[in-house]
Every structure is written in C-alpha cells, then in structure tokens.
Amino acid sequence: MEHVATRGVEWTEDESLLKPSRRPEFLDSDPWRSLRILSEFVEGFDALATVGPAVSVFGSARTPRSHRNYKSARRLGAGLAKAGYAVITGGGPGIMEAANRGCHEAGGLSVGCNIELPMEQGLNPYVDLGVEFRYFFVRKTMFVKYADAFVIYPGGYGTLDELFEALTLIQTKKIRDFPVVLIGSDYWGGLLDWVRGTLLAEAAITPEDVDLLRITDDPDEACRIVDAYAKQHRDEAEATAAGTKPIARGEVKDPARADPAGS
Numbered sequence: 001m002e003h004v005a006t007r008g009v010e011w012t013e014d015e016s017l018l019k020p021s022r023r024p025e026f027l028d029s030d031p032w033r034s035l036r037i038l039s040e041f042v043e044g045f046d047a048l049a050t051v052g053p054a055v056s057v058f059g060s061a062r063t064p065r066s067h068r069n070y071k072s073a074r075r076l077g078a079g080l081a082k083a084g085y086a087v088i089t090g091g092g093p094g095i096m097e098a099a100n101r102g103c104h105e106a107g108g109l110s111v112g113c114n115i116e117l118p119m120e121q122g123l124n125p126y127v128d129l130g131v132e133f134r135y136f137f138v139r140k141t142m143f144v145k146y147a148d149a150f151v152i153y154p155g156g157y158g159t160l161d162e163l164f165e166a167l168t169l170i171q172t173k174k175i176r177d178f179p180v181v182l183i184g185s186d187y188w189g190g191l192l193d194w195v196r197g198t199l200l201a202e203a204a205i206t207p208e209d210v211d212l213l214r215i216t217d218d219p220d221e222a223c224r225i226v227d228a229y230a231k232q233h234r235d236e237a238e239a240t241a242a243g244t245k246p247i248a249r250g251e252v253k254d255p256a257r258a259d260p261a262g263s
Contacts, residue, residue, distance in 0.1 A: 012116050013134035040138040044113075047131045048146045051111060054086040055226055056143045058162045059095025059153030061121070069153050072183065073098035074105075076151060076219035081108025083227050088113065088147060090139075095153045097124035104128060113139050140165060149179040149226040154187040171209055179229050181222045182215045189215075 011019070017033060057077070063070050077087050077099040087103035089096035091112020104110040104126040112127035116134045123130045133139040143150075143162065150166050152159060163182075169175045182188040192215065199205045214225055 012118055014116075014136055015118075017135070037135060037138065040133055040135060041141070044131055044133070044138060044142045047129065048088075048111070048142055051086050051088075051109065051129070051146055053084060053148050053230060054088050054109075054111070054146050055080050055149045055151055056088045056147040056162075057095065057099040057151045057153070058089070058155060058159050059099075060155035060159065061090075061092045061094040061096060062156075063094035063098070063153075065098075069095060069184065070098040072219045073153055074102035076183070076222055077102025077104075077108070077110070078106035079220055079223040080226070081106035081110075083223055085148070085226070086111055088143060090115065090158075091123045091127050091130055092121050093124055095155065097126060099151075100124055100126040113142050115139050144169060144175060147178070148230055149181065151181045151183060151222050151226070154184045167209070167212055170212055171205075177212070179225050180213055181225055182213060183217065183219065183222055185215055185217050 013033075013036070057073065059069065059073060063073075073095045079102075080087055081103040086109040087099050088111040089099050091100070091114040096112070100110040100112060101124075110126055110128045112123045112130045114121065114123050114130060114132050115136060116132070131142070133142075140162070144166065150162070152163050163180070166180055170177055170180070182192075192210075192213065195205070196210060200207065200210060216222055216225070
C-alpha cells in the first residue's frame with residue numbers, strides 16, 4: 001500500500017507562492033495573490049512612512065536573554081533611542097527582542113515587522129508599532145526603505161540574507177550608501193577573512209565593496225558610526241516636508257507593555 005506523507009500545518013503564503021504546481025488551477029489564484037502582495041506593500045508603506053530616522057537591527061532569534069549578545073543588543077537599542085532613532089526589527093525573540101526592548105525602555109519608537117512562518121512567531125512584548133507580513137520580499141523592502149543604517153548581530157541564514165541583500169543593493173547603486181555595521185569580531189571575522197582572501201583575491205568584488213562593512217564589538221561605537229553618518233546627511237533630512245513629522249510613542253494605539261517576568 002502506498003503511504004502518502006501529510007503536512008501537519010498549513011502552507012504559509014511564501015510556500016504557496018513558491019511551491020511547484022502542475023495543476024492549471026494555480027493560474028486562477030495568482031492574480032488575487034498579486035493583489036494581496038500589493039496590499040501588503042500599501043499597508044507597510046502606510047504604517048512606516050512617518051517613522052522618521054530609524055535603524056534596522058538583525059540577529060539570531062535563538063539568542064537567549066542571558067547571552068552577552070542579547071545584553072549588547074538591548075544596550076544598542078537604548079543608545080539608538082537616546083540618539084533619536086527608531087529601531088526596526090523582525091519583531092521576534094532573541095536579538096530582535098533585545099533591540100526592541102532597549103529602545104522601548106529608553107523611550108524610543110520600537111518597530112516590529114513580523115513574518116508568517118510555519119512555526120508560531122508572534123511579536124515580542126517590546127514592540128510599540130507592529131506590522132504583519134506574509135511575504136519575505138515585502139518585509140525586506142520595509143527594512144531597507146525606512147532604515148538609515150543596518151546593525152547586524154550574529155545570526156543564521158536569515159541574518160546572512162539581510163546582510164548580503166543590503167550589500168548587493170548598495171554595491172549596485174539601487175540604494176544610497178548607508179552604514180552596515182557588524183557586531184561581534186569573533187563571529188564575523190572568519191567571514192570577512194573569506195571575503196578578502198577569496199572574493200577579493202578572485203576579483204569577484206572590488207576593494208571598495210569590502211569597505212562597505214564596519215565591524216565592532218561595542219554597541220556604543222555602533223551608535224556613533226550610525227550617528228556620524230546621519231550628521232553628514234543632515235541637510236537631506238531637514239529637506240523633508242514639515243508635515244511629515246516622526247511618530248511619537250504616545251500616538252501609537254495600545255503600545256506593547258514590557259513583561260516584568262522578563263526583566
């Protein structure tokens with residue numbers, strides 16, 4: 001008897017879009033899916049358009065609260081908030097929670113762009129402004145479009161994806177240059193050695209491409225790198241129409257409250 005494996009959870013929207021199909025019925029659903037994708041872009045643009053100066057922070061969702069990287073990201077979030085930046089993360093646990101937490105506790109605007117996944121991942125309790133996404137490519141657009149910088153902590157495939165996506169967009173002039181700061185020299189050192197020793201040696205990239213990256217172990221230094229760059233572009237920022245003021249925390253309905261048990 002033939003045994004057919006069954007799936008215990010429903011398909012996510014990304015899986016439904018990317019899975020191969022031999023049935024012609026999928027042609028009927030794609031036009032509607034394109035409208036759903038469009039609506040996600042509209043909702044994301046509408047929610048984040050007036051966030052103001054912001055920094056996207058990436059890193060592992062698996063980092064526990066007791067880890068030094070969690071504490072570092074929490075300090076980074078607080079430092080960015082005090083410098084006048086909103087903090088944008090994927091809204092999940094680990095490094096994302098830590099950066100949101102530091103920003104939230106310091107009085108900044110803490111933003112979470114959550115993604116639908118096969119495993120359950122809700123917004124962490126330190127998000128003031130949360131936006132839900134079904135599609136990774138829509139969510140990634142928000143991370144780039146509304147960020148003045150990327151700060152990247154140790155993480156896995158998703159973190160590497162965000163890192164190289166940003167570098168590719170900068171290298172190809174699809175977006176203006178902005179700082180990409182790696183935190184954790186022990187973690188990222190091997191990658192940078194490979195970039196210099198293999199990619200650069202094989203002329204797959206140029207020396208200028210290597211210079212797109214900054215690396216530090218100090219979250220305070222990361223804040224200074226971001227702020228120094230922002231000050232160089234102050235005139236551009238001040239040209240923004242006066243009516244597009246940043247969102248204040250008090251204007252967000254039902255802001256998330258910190259969980260005292262997680263303190």
